[in-house]
Amino acid sequence: MTNTATPTRHRRGFLRIDASRAADLIYRARLGQLPDLALFDVRDRRSFEDRHVDGAEHLTEAALGEVFGRVPRAAPVLIYCYHGNASQAYAGMFADFHYAEVYSVDGGFEPLEGALMVREGERRAPALPAEASAALVAFLDEFGFDHDNLNQAREHGLTPLMRAALLGRPDLMEALLEAGADVSLRNGDGNNALWLACVSREPAAIRVLVAAAIDLNNRNDVGATCLMYAASSGRPEIVEALLAAGADPWIRNDDDACAVDLSSTVECLHLLRHTAR
Incomplete structure (x- = not known):
């Protein structure tokens, strides 16, 4: 959403x-x-x-x-x-x-x-397909996810897609998306799977979600975007990937700060300084 x-x-x-x-x-x-x-x-x-x-x-x-x-x-x-x-x-x-x-x-x-x-x-409740890989079945079982609802949220409000993104597992993410997992869902903090992929620092995971048309500019419950997170946590490679994908650097959070204001490293500041208004 x-x-x-x-x-x-x-x-x-x-x-x-x-x-x-x-x-x-x-x-x-x-x-x-x-x-x-x-x-x-x-x-x-x-x-x-x-x-x-x-x-x-x-x-x-x-x-x-x-x-x-x-x-x-x-x-x-x-x-x-x-x-x-x-x-x-x-x-x-x-x-x-x-x-x-x-x-x-x-x-x-x-x-x-x-x-x-x-x-x-x-709302959708896609089920695990019969031809699912052993790796996907093992992943769902390890984290206690329901085979009959691939959008089910578990600990911290994470769905299977979010958990796979947090683990930096693009193979599992692609399998879940192909089975019908909802890329628009958000966790208990209002973050979508892209935020978890940024935490994992796995570029391939980010690319999978961008290809699935995830909301690049989702604002969580304090108004923060993935770009703000990447800038504030000093992850220039993620900032660069998000900007290349079309993330909006001018969005402001609930404290009226945008990504460039939150940059914690010179590298992130350099990438974002031209976006300041």
Whole structure:
């Protein structure tokens, strides 16, 4: 799933996000990649009972004290209302109570419901083909992945494709993609498989994902891209490969920094300095 829309950070500390990004958070929670997500509907009770997002809890101002005492401060909080106005007021209150990750959904319930329907429609559960290699079978078994769902997330929200990317195994990645593994999925931190391939420092793994049309500019839950990661971790060969593939160097993270601002080595700075604006 493409995730290039830039969220707006409110002065009170919460983030305003669009329906697509909100749907992605909810979808990942349903896959077990964001198990602590707290989802709140702040419309009136009748509207909530008539129709609401599965897993949402109805919330009123009167119930805030109880919620603050129950929901951990480290849990991500997602709030929607009718059109995106009341949810900002509630999000501000959560931020005031030192919740570190609070989201208000721009546009409210209707766009969010529509985005979730699209996201669920994209969902696939490809199974291991009968002709799969012994190496792929052994890999799935080693990490406890389900043969009947090659998009299943396990530890740290990693799917088989992400795990293979982290190991720097382009052979396994190609086999998984050929079997139908979803290249758009993101882990519990909002990173796609390309981020894990950058961690592995295996250029061939990066090339496999680029050929599969992975989102080069995916922004994770703090707005960071793979290019930012490569620059900040001092990996000039990865910076060069991502730039050659078409990664956007001008994207800014939630702290308003772009890749060149985060460069930790002279080599990375040299590669990115011409991209500064």
